Amino acid sequence: MSRADRDAEQDAGQDAEQRAGQDAEGPPAVPRLLEVRDLRVEFRTRDGVTEAVSGVSYGVDAGRTLAVLGESGSGKSVTAQAVMGILDSPPARVTGGRILFRGRDLLRMGEDERRRVRGARMAMIFQDALSALNPVLSVGAQLAEMYEVHQGLSRRAARARAVELMDRVRIPAARERAGDYPHQFSGGMRQRIMIAMALALEPDLIIADEPTTALDVTVQAQVMDLLAELRREYAMGLILITHDLGVVADVADTIAVMYAGRIVETAPVRDLYRRPAHPYTRGLLDSVPRLDGGGRELYAIKGLPPGPADLPPGCPFAPRCPRAQDVCRAERPPLYEVACGDASVRRASACHFWKDELDARDPIAAP
C-alpha cells in the first residue's frame, strides 16, 4: 500500500480514530465493527486460578488494521481466542467484560447465533497452517466445504468457487492444485490457503494470529502484501496479533501493546514508534537490532515477564522498569489518556510516568 493511499485513508478514518483508545465516553452513535471492553479470562487448573487477560479493551473499525503487540504469555492470543469464541474451556473461562460485534455482545448470544456470526462474519488465520488444515482432505475440498455448509451450494458449484478463491490468493495453477493435500504445498502457499479459507465467506473481520511468523522473509513479504491488499479490497477490519515490531510498522493503523495480560499502551502506529509513552514499549523498540547497523550493545530489558501467578502488586512491569518508583510498586496504574499535544491523536498509557516517558528524548541508557 502506498504511503499516499494510507495518508488519505488516515484522514478519512480520523473519526474512527477519535473513538479509539479506551472506552471513556458512552457508546458511540455508530457501533464499531468490533469493540472489546474490559475483557477478563481466567484459567482454572489443578494448581489454582490464574488470570491470563485482566481487563483488556480494544476496538477496530471496518477497513482498518489494529495490531496487538506482545511477547509470549502477554495474553494477546488468549484475547483473540475469546473474541472468536474458541477458547479451550475448561480450563479457560471468560469471567467479565463485553465483546461487541457491530454493537451486539457476542458473550450474551446463544450458541447457535454465535456460531453463525463466527462462521460467516469473522474468521481467523493461525500461525501454523500445517496443523490448522485437515491433512487428509484436499485443499480444494476443504475450501469447498465452507460454501457447501454455509451457503448450501452444490458440490460442483462449491468446487468452482474454491478454485476461484485459490486463484484470488494467487496460488499458481489453482485448478490443477485444488486436488493436492496440505503437505504438498510450501509454507507460504499453505498460509495463502489459510487466508483463502478465512476470506471464503467474505467476513467483516479477520483476526490473524502471527500469520507470517513461521515464514521466510521473502515469503513473509508476499503474504503480508496479499493480506493488506485483500483487507483494502473487501474493506474488512483486521486484527493482527504479532510479536514482530517490524511487521506491525508496515501494516497497522493503531497498535495496542500488551504485557502480563493487560494493555499497557495504545496509539496510532507512527506516534507509538516516534514517541512511546510507556517504558515497556520503549524497551521493546530499543532492544531490536537495526538493519542499518551499529555494533553497540543492544538495550536489553532486564529480567523476565512475570507469570500470571506471580504478578507484583503494583505495575506489572515495575520490577523490570528503569523508571520505577515506590508508587509503581504499590499502585497499579490505570490506562491514562495521553495528551501528546495533538488533539486529533487518541492514545493511552498504563504508566504513572507516561508524561516523562513521552518527553524523554534519549533512549533509556542500559544500566
Added chain:
Amino acid sequence: MPATPSPPPEPAAEPGAPVLEVRDLAKVYPLTQGVLVKRQVGAVRAVDGVSFDLRRGETLGVVGESGCGKSTLARLLVTLEQPTAGEIRYRGEDITRLSGRALKAVRRNIQMVFQDPYTSLNPRMTVGDIIGEPFEIHPEVAPKGDRRRKVRELLDVVGLNPEYINRYPHQFSGGQRQRIGIARGLALNPEIIICDEPVSALDVSVQAQVVNLLARLQEEFALSYLFIAHDLSVVRHISDRVAVMYLGRFAETGTGPQIYDHPTHPYTQALLSAVPVPDPDSHRGRERIILAGDVPSPAAPPSGCRFRTRCWKARERCATEVPRLAVPSSFQGADSPAAHPSACHFAEERLPAPSG
C-alpha cells in the same frame, strides 16, 4: 558442482589468523526409493561448494531462508555429518579425514549452540548434569572432583544463579534455557562456537539479553563464532562478516556495510528489501522487491545460477553458466564497498533512495 577449486576468499583484513578454513565443502544426501532394494533416484545437494575462512575472535554470520543448507553447514562444521566433498581445515589440518582420538580433540574445540532451547536439553537431567556432561567425554578438561565447581562457574559466566545447579530444564524460561545451552557449549573452552539460530525462538526483550551475552563471551574468551540465522538485523548486529546463502551456495560475502549498504547480488537485494523494519516512516524511500514464487527444491536445483528462477535480471547466460563467487569484474580494483565477492553475472548496486 564447481570443477576447479575456488580461490580462498579475500585475505585477512581483520586481526587474527584463520582458525577454520573451509574449501569447496559439499554434502549430498541420496534420495532412494524401494523398501528392500533401494535405488537411488536423485540427490539433495544441501551444501554445494562452500568456501570461507573463519578468523580468530571473529563472527561470520550466515543468513539464508529455510532449506538453503545453513543448518547442514553447521552440522558439517561440528563433524556431526561427513561431507561428500571438500575440506574443513582446523589450524591447518583437514578434520574431515580424522577419526578416533584426533577427531575427539578437534571436536572439543568446535562446539555448537542449538536453536531450540526446549528440545536441545534433556528434560530428565539436571542443569548440573547437562552442563557437566561434556566433561564425561573429555575428562582432561576438568577432573572429576572439580566438575561441580566448574559448572557453577559456567552458570555464573552466562548470568544464571549458580544455586540453580540441581534444577531441571522445565523450571527455566526460554532465555534461561538458551543460557544453559550456551554454558554447555562453553564447558570445554572451545575456540569456535557454531550457533545455529540461537535466538530465533526467543522473545524480543530476551533475545537482546542473549545477543549481548554472546558478544560479551566472545570478547572474554576470544571465541570465533559462525552465527547462522534468518534474521538479517540480528546477523548484522553481531557479525564482522556476513555470507548470504541460497540453495546450498554462498551468493554474496562481505562485511556488514558491504552486504547491507552495498549489496550487488539480486538475492541479497531482495532479501534486504523484504525485511520489515520497525519504523513506519522507513518505507518512503524504500523500494520493495517482492520475489515471485518459492525457493526451488534442492533435489532439483536450476541449472546455472540457482537464483535465476526467481530473479528479475535472469538472462540466457544465467541458465548455462554457474556464476563464481568472486569480486565482479566491473568492480575489480575499484576502491568501493561494492567491490566484494558476489556470485552474479550481472552484479551491480541498486542505489537505494535516501531513507527517512
